Amino acid sequence: MAEGSKAGENSAARAFQRHFDSHPAAQHDRLHGPSRSNDQRFASAWQNSNQANAEFLQHQMGRLDLESASRGSVSPIPSLLNGPGDHPLLHDARIRHHEPQHTGVFPAMHTAARDPFALGAQSSNINQAPMSSVVQPSTLPNVSQAHAVPAFGAHQFQPAPPGQPQLWGRDTRQFNTMPWQPAALQQQPHALSQDLGQSMEHTTHEEIRAAHEADFDKAMAEWMAQQATEEPVTDSTEASEQAAEPQEGPLGDNELARVAQQLVESVSSDESEKFRKSNFVDLMRRIAAQEVVIRDNNMVEASQTDSTAPAVFDSGAGSGTEHIPPTNAAGSKGKGKARAFPRSPIIESDDSM
Amino acid sequence: MEAPMLEFRTAGFNPYAVKYSPYYDSRIAVASAANYGIVGNGRLFCLGLGPQGIQVERTFDTNDAQYDIAWSEINENQLLAACGDGSIKLYDTNVPDFPVMNFHEHKRETFSVAWSPVTKDTFASSSWDGTVKIWSPARKDSIKTLPIGNCTYSTSYCPSNPHIISAVSTDSHLRIFDLRTPVSAQYHLINKIPVHTPGPVPLPPGLAPPAMPAEVLTHDWNKYNDSVIATGGVDRAIRTFDIRNPTGPTSIMMGHNYAVRRLAWSPHARDILISASYDMTVRLWTDGSTMAQEAPSPIKPGVQLGVMNRHTEFAVGLDWCLFGVGGWVATVGWDERVLLWDANQLIRGRG
Numbered sequence: 001m002a003e004g005s006k007a008g009e010n011s012a013a014r015a016f017q018r019h020f021d022s023h024p025a026a027q028h029d030r031l032h033g034p035s036r037s038n039d040q041r042f043a044s045a046w047q048n049s050n051q052a053n054a055e056f057l058q059h060q061m062g063r064l065d066l067e068s069a070s071r072g073s074v075s076p077i078p079s080l081l082n083g084p085g086d087h088p089l090l091h092d093a094r095i096r097h098h099e100p101q102h103t104g105v106f107p108a109m110h111t112a113a114r115d116p117f118a119l120g121a122q123s124s125n126i127n128q129a130p131m132s133s134v135v136q137p138s139t140l141p142n143v144s145q146a147h148a149v150p151a152f153g154a155h156q157f158q159p160a161p162p163g164q165p166q167l168w169g170r171d172t173r174q175f176n177t178m179p180w181q182p183a184a185l186q187q188q189p190h191a192l193s194q195d196l197g198q199s200m201e202h203t204t205h206e207e208i209r210a211a212h213e214a215d216f217d218k219a220m221a222e223w224m225a226q227q228a229t230e231e232p233v234t235d236s237t238e239a240s241e242q243a244a245e246p247q248e249g250p251l252g253d254n255e256l257a258r259v260a261q262q263l264v265e266s267v268s269s270d271e272s273e274k275f276r277k278s279n280f281v282d283l284m285r286r287i288a289a290q291e292v293v294i295r296d297n298n299m300v301e302a303s304q305t306d307s308t309a310p311a312v313f314d315s316g317a318g319s320g321t322e323h324i325p326p327t328n329a330a331g332s333k334g335k336g337k338a339r340a341f342p343r344s345p346i347i348e349s350d351d352s353m
Numbered sequence: 354m355e356a357p358m359l360e361f362r363t364a365g366f367n368p369y370a371v372k373y374s375p376y377y378d379s380r381i382a383v384a385s386a387a388n389y390g391i392v393g394n395g396r397l398f399c400l401g402l403g404p405q406g407i408q409v410e411r412t413f414d415t416n417d418a419q420y421d422i423a424w425s426e427i428n429e430n431q432l433l434a435a436c437g438d439g440s441i442k443l444y445d446t447n448v449p450d451f452p453v454m455n456f457h458e459h460k461r462e463t464f465s466v467a468w469s470p471v472t473k474d475t476f477a478s479s480s481w482d483g484t485v486k487i488w489s490p491a492r493k494d495s496i497k498t499l500p501i502g503n504c505t506y507s508t509s510y511c512p513s514n515p516h517i518i519s520a521v522s523t524d525s526h527l528r529i530f531d532l533r534t535p536v537s538a539q540y541h542l543i544n545k546i547p548v549h550t551p552g553p554v555p556l557p558p559g560l561a562p563p564a565m566p567a568e569v570l571t572h573d574w575n576k577y578n579d580s581v582i583a584t585g586g587v588d589r590a591i592r593t594f595d596i597r598n599p600t601g602p603t604s605i606m607m608g609h610n611y612a613v614r615r616l617a618w619s620p621h622a623r624d625i626l627i628s629a630s631y632d633m634t635v636r637l638w639t640d641g642s643t644m645a646q647e648a649p650s651p652i653k654p655g656v657q658l659g660v661m662n663r664h665t666e667f668a669v670g671l672d673w674c675l676f677g678v679g680g681w682v683a684t685v686g687w688d689e690r691v692l693l694w695d696a697n698q699l700i701r702g703r704g
Contacts, residue, residue, distance in 0.1 A: 012390040012418070012437075012462075015504075018523075018568060019587050019612040019631060270610075274633050280389055280666055280687055294392050 013259045013287075020266040253293050261288035358663065359693040361407035366396045368685035370421045370615075370670040376429035378676035379403065380410075381683055383691055384434055386418030395419035397434050399446050400691070407691065413444050413452070423466040425490070426473035433476060435463035441478050443490060456488055458495050465507045471515040479505035485520050485530075499530050500540055506570045513579040525549045525566035527584055529596055546594055548584050552601015557650040562605050563588040571615045577623035583640070585613030585628055591655065593640050604640040606655030614669045621679030625658075627696065629668035635661040635684045637696055659696070664688055 264284050267275055275281055283299075286292040293302045366385035374380035379402040387393030395418045399411040417437035425431035430446045431453070439459035442452035461481035468476045475496065479485045481504040486495040504523040511517035516532040529544035549566050556562075567588035575581035575593075581603070585591045589609045592602035611631035619625035624643040629635045637660075641653030664686035674681035680697035 016389075019570065019614075267611075274665055278633075278666055283389070297392055299388050299392060 013256060013263075017259050017263040017266070020263055253290060256294065257288050257290050260284040264288055357695055359402070359407055361398075361400060361691040363396070363398055363685075363689045363691065365689070366398075367666075367687040367689060368670055368691060369419060371683045371685040371691060372422050372424055372432075372672045373674045373683060374424050374429065375426060375675060376424075378674055381407075381691070381693075382422050382424065382432050383670075383685055384419035384422040385685075386420070386437070389687055390418040390420070390437065393418070395434070395436060397422065397432075397444060398691075399432075402693070407693070411446050411449065413442075413450065415442065418462075420462060421465045423468045423476060426468045426470060427490075431490075433466045433468070435466045435478060437462045439463055439480060439482070441466055441476075441488070454490065454493070456493065456495070458486060458498075459484065461504075464505070465509075467509045469510045469515050470512055471510070475515075477508045477510060477518055479508035479520055479522075481505070483522075485518065487518070487532075497532070499542075501528065504568075506568070507572050509572060509574055511579055512574050512576050519572060519574070519582060521548070521569035521572045521584055521586070523568045525569055525586075527569065527572060527582060527594065527599075544596055544599060546596065546599040548586070548592060548594075548602075549588065550601060552652070554601060554652060555650050556605070557652055557654045560605055560607065560652070560654050562590040562592070562602075562607060568612075570612060573617050573626070575618045575623065576620050577618075583616055583618060583626055585609075585616045587612040589613060589630075591616060591626070591628055591638065593655075602652060604642065604653040604655050606638045606640065606657070608636060608638075608657045609634070614667065615671055617671055617673055619679070620673050620675050627671055627673070627682060629671045629684060629686075631667045631669075633662070633664050633666060633668055633686065635664070635668050635671060635682075637661075659698075661692075661694065661696075663692055663694075664690065 261284075264281065267281060283292065291302055292299050294300075363383060363385050366387055367389045368383050368385040369390065370384040372382050374382070381400045381402070383398040383400065384395070385398065386395045395415040397413040397415070397419055398409060399413075401408050401410045413434070415434065415436050417440075419434045419436055421435040423433045425433070425443075428445075432444055432446075434442045434444065434452075436442060438457075439461055440455055440457040441459075441463055443454040443456070445453045456478075459478065459480035459482050463478050463480045465479045466476060467478075475487055475489055477485055477487050479501070483501045483503050483505060485499040485501060485505055485508045487497040487499070488495050499518070499520070501520055501522050502524070505520050506522060508518060508520040511519070518530045518532070520528045520530070522528070525548050527544075527546040527548050528542060529546070530541040531543045532541055534541050534543060547566075548569050549564055551562070551564055565588070567586050569584050569586035571586070572582055572584040575583070580595050580597045581593055582596060583591060583593045589607065589612060591606040591609075591613055593604040594601075595603050606628075609628065609630040609632050613628050613630050616626055616628040619627070624639045624641070625637065626640065627635060627637050637658040638655050639658055640655045644653070644656070661682075661684065664684065666687035666689075668684055668686040670685040672683050673679075674683070678697065680695055682694055682696050684692050684694070686692075
């Protein structure tokens with residue numbers, strides 16, 4: 001799609017095609033078969049991600065073998081979710097805000113809207129946020145683990161006590177839920193240490209935790225980089241296919257036509273009037289026939305692509321279709337550049353705008 | 354159906370999502386994309402309901418398609434848009450034209466956003482880059498990243514516990530994360546439910562959902578029973594799961610002819626949900642949890658209560674109105690139409 005995105009300007013078309021391919025056999029082939037087509041290869045990413053997950057997990061488990069703890073027979077979910085019965089929680093919560101709050105429940109947000117830098121002088125609003133609906137973790141089932149990590153139920157988000165250094169660096173607006181903070185550890189660190197058969201001091205525990213967090217961040221960055229660069233290769237045939245056709249890059253006219261054709265075929269058996277008259281399906285047919293192509297962030301009639309001013313394709317889906325023409329050649333690199341939006345003075349500098 | 358209906362046309366833009374304001378029963382937002390999201394711009398419509406019908410109060414254009422929206426739970430004038438370039442933009446209806454904040458870390462299309470309904474101080478986003486990110490509206494950088502590993506179509510907060518987040522993705526799994534767990538424990542993942550697996554118990558007679566993995570496109574937490582999640586996807590089936598015992602679905606609803614694109618539990622009834630599909634219909638269901646158990650199987654066959662058949666292109670977005678007598682629904686489709694209609698008749702009609 002747009003800059004900063006690997007998707008390609010019409011990867012949505014791939015998604016549509018996948019969503020329509022609901023035939024069980026096709027699903028099976030997609031996941032297991034060696035002959036899946038390029039645009040049906042979502043399972044490749046799945047398989048690859050599993051591998052990446054496993055590797056990342058190994059990295060994590062190198063310090064603490066918690067797989068059995070979180071995957072074992074004890075699930076923290078039941079008690080965590082023992083909410084107040086049948087009360088419509090969300091509805092109640094929202095009803096409380098039924099009255100218009102023109103000043104904003106979160107005054108910092110209004111400030112941020114005008115001056116995002118003003119927030120820098122404020123302490124975290126998150127720390128002070130009410131959590132009245134949080135189920136008390138103390139009711140959780142006890143998880144017997146032979147690890148130096150308390151059970152899930154003992155974990156609790158708590159704001160950092162006054163005077164205690166923030167674990168997450170320089171910004172005082174840190175989100176204190178990130179550093180997992182055992183409640184019991186805060187209240188009775190020595191007793192907990194004895195329970196755990198350890199003699200670590202509170203600060204030592206925090207250092208270890210900080211080290212875990214740093215490891216996690218590092219591993220996450222590596223994992224993300226791996227996800228971004230690796231292509232799943234299961235056999236030589238598929239490897240050659242991938243070499244010829246990038247999996248998720250911008251679709252060329254031929255590739256887009258092929259995806260559109262598959263989508264049309266997937267609904268070809270539908271004889272309903274809606275599908276026969278569908279503008280979207282008709283557009284897919286025209287793309288499949290390459291009567292309509294994508295040029296300069298617009299769908300245009302292929303017959304007019306040679307002219308200096310290509311006619312914008314009207315999908316016909318609505319009356320008075322308003323297409324925003326490209327401002328200039330430099331401003332129309334791929335999807336998302338059809339119209340140049342001036343920057344707002346209140347927005348921090350960001351390349352995505 | 355004969356329910357009354359209001360209509361608005363998003364000329365030139367194909368809607369992807371619609372959301373009622375949690376503050377006003379007369380305010381609706383619609384995220385849309387030109388050319389069905391394949392190429393072109395996006396437009397966020399802020400609509401108001403009045404004596405004149407549905408009127409545009411504000412629009413916000415983006416360079417790329419918009420796939421989802423979420424109203425702020427802490428500021429009645431602010432809302433998020435999930436954009437095709439991977440960014441999430443926070444708009445204020447009092448600030449014309451420009452977002453007040455821009456959050457851009459996703460490497461691929463951001464496909465869903467959800468605001469925390471409990472603490473109201475964070476929001477979550479999911480993307481085709483295979484991650485779920487948690488953000489604070491006051492910070493430009495994300496607070497936390499949860500790796501999924503494949504295209505993640507939908508993420509949502511548990512309606513009662515702010516630390517529990519769910520996500521569904523292309524690999525046919527529903528994942529549950531608990532942010533209170535140590536990050537070293539599978540990056541907060543506490544449950545990974547294969548949606549397609551039928552489970553150990555026999556299915557009710559006549560009910561045969563596909564057992565092959567298929568992309569899961571949408572899910573939602575039950576607002577009355579916060580251990581129940583409904584999922585829908587490419588295999589056309591809607592399933593509910595009790596995540597306390599996720600060995601298989603607790604209810605299955607079959608009826609859509611194509612993929613289920615969006616579903617939402619009713620905020621007014623514990624057993625009612627609504628779904629939008631590529632078959633251009635919107636269907637109202639009961640999951641059967643309040644009905645007498647007739648079949649020997651513990652899996653309840655859901656019952657379709659009605660079909661709204663007015664959309665003439667794919668129905669892709671829907672939301673329940675939180676206010677009033679309950680039952681008003683907003684739906685959007687690629688026919689460039691926003692339809693507001695009353696599902697009360699269908700709900701009452703079930704007997």
